[in-house]
Amino acid sequence: MPSAAPDVPLDQAAVLAALRARVTRLEGFGRAQHNLGAVPVCEGLPLPGGGLARAAVHEVLATTPGCGAAFCAVLLARTGGTILWIATGRDELMAWPPGLARCGLAPASLVIVRAERWPDALWAMEEALRCPAVTGALLALAPPPGGGKLDLTATRRLQLAAEAGGALGLVLRPDAACADHTAAVTRWRIGSLGAGHGLDDPRWQLELLRVRGGRPGGPWAVTWRAATGRLDLDKEATATGATRHAAG
Amino acid sequence: MTARYLALYLPSLATDRIRRAEPGLPRSLPLATWEPFGNRRVLTAVDSAAADVGLRPGQALADAQAIAPDLLLRPADPAGDARALHALALWARRYTPLTAADPPDGLLLDITGCAHLLGGEAALLRDALVRLRQVGITTRGAVAGAAATGAALARARGDNPVVVSGIEAGVVAPLLLGPALRLPQAMLAELARLGLRRVHDLLGQPRGPLARRFGQDLLGRLDGVVGRRRVSIQPAIPPPDLAAIQDLLEPIITRTGIDAVLDRLLEDLCAGLRQAGLGARQITLTAWRVDGAVQEVAIGTGLAMRDPAHLRRLFAERLERLEPDLGFERMALEARATEPMAVAVQPSLAVGGRRDEAAMAVALAQLLDRLGQRLPVHRVAPVASHWPEHAVTAQDPHDVDPTVPPGWAAQPRPVLLLRRPAPLEVVIPLPDGPPSLLRLQGLAHRLHRVEGPLRLEPEWWRNRPNRFRRDYYQVELASGVRLWVCRTGLPGAPRWLLHGHLP
Incomplete structure (x- = not known):
């Protein structure tokens, strides 16, 4: 039985794509039963799969509370289904639906859970991620004195739950110097750059600190335009920011 | 089927409660409760030992202490007595779902069609009396065809009679007016002055003058005890739509045992629900403890449900609140609120693409039920208000209300x-x-x-x-x-x- 003719040129691109897909499958995200595409973040960002993978847990470090919550709301709204917003601690800050609605998160699809005790919060997050009827769940950690500890075991459990249910899991935590190592698929840092040219179009600085199966990147400057519901990449600001980053 | 009622009379509930709470009190000494009445202090309840030495409620405290120097005294607690009576009415639901407290010192049970479960009315009455005596509550009882007749017999006769229906007038005729009709002391004295001491004396009188002189209330009570006027009882808890009951030969104490009984009850209840085409919205697990205490654990669901696995998970959190102490001897699961199962919540009946939607709706409802057992869960409803604190209200997580008032969230707003x-x-x-x-x-x-x-x-x-x-x-x-x-x-x-x- 002759093997394949040696003179047929290999379609390198196709082979690579097939291998990447196989590795992705082996690594466990985007399991076969969840055939919905990734959640887009922003055009022009080099992300594997073109966005945030569903059926996975992602971590967002927020340097200021407002921009972190808004960024998460934008991502959750793009999953297009029921959202669970799990707030932890005896927090004085509460999610405010009129503001979230401007980020695209309609009040009809939002369910708010408040967990004062940290084990309850983790349990609620795990249950929510495991439910096939939920498309996105957010666990918002309180600032350090009240916030619970999110370690490798806890995030691994959340990751397994998300793989079973197919929801997009987000963990929003304040940006601290010593963030524990977690099993999240990506880790982002978001900071505020102040309002842009439009009065209510805030500008954020996005940084991809860690990504499984990809290369970290950033910082990128992005503008959130509430009127069109788009997150736009600012080319020139990003270029200068990147050079400043490289210089620093 | 003719109605049958069991009446229980608890003559010394107040003092029995005190003896139960303080087991160290010597049995031989008389016990009484008192309360201030104007500027005097009077007895409100006496136990049998105190009654034997001649004390009675209404007597001045100083007189009582002169008659019986070793009298034990405790302040009266009418609210506590009423609570205890209500608790006993709940306890009595082991015999029938229709039980009522008959304040201040009685219980009424509608046992129509329930007596054969314990081997007849006499056996049921004996069982109730024995169980109450075991926990230290003196009780007398009677079974009759009308609630008021039973109550009169239990109070006026000491032999716990069981009387067939239809002869109420004959049985109550020889009874004394005081205990049979529960009349106020002043009215009794006035009736006695006219030579009216027993029920048959009153039955012989023309009704018009009696009503003019003593009021309609007297005739109402008289008609009640002779069975001329049917009085239905107001149950302590409305009877459940469906129930499953398990009697336990050996009292159970452990969580494993409770779980096993709950599993069996859930299977029974869900089979009953399936047969009736219903789903439960509210389920209560009632547990009777050996010492007479009754404990309840309730769950609610957002959609009508009859899936034993889901209901068991909802109960799992709550069962920790049960305190078995010496063990439970009987457990019952009652569906207090039920609804017909809609096609939307039955994935197996939906067709094609609707099947996925139905399965998702059920999955979400079950998730919200589970979360709601432990944590505050709510959805938000937009409100047409410009004041930031009033822009939204919390609503039940199972309601989806997508209507957003025009102009809501138009301003640049904080998140x-x-x-x-x-x-x-x-x-x-x-x-x-x-x-x-x-x-x-x-x-x-x-x-x-x-x-x-x-x-x-x-x-x-x-x-x-x-x-x-x-x-x-x-x-x-x-x-x-x-x-x-x-x-x-x-x-x-x-x-x-x-x-x-x-x-």
């Missing part, structure tokens, strides 16, 4: 709001102008950019005093942090508050 606005210190270069510097957690921040004001007037139609107009500014600190701050208070003395975080 996070402080539950209680925090006071701020600011530097204002011009009077009534925007701030230029603010102090936050001890640090001064120069303001990079200020937008505003957005003036909100309080909602006068809500009638809340001490609400002032607010001027909201969106400020941006030099570090890029964007905050929502406002000026409020009286015009002469403004206060500055931090109210939210902008995106």
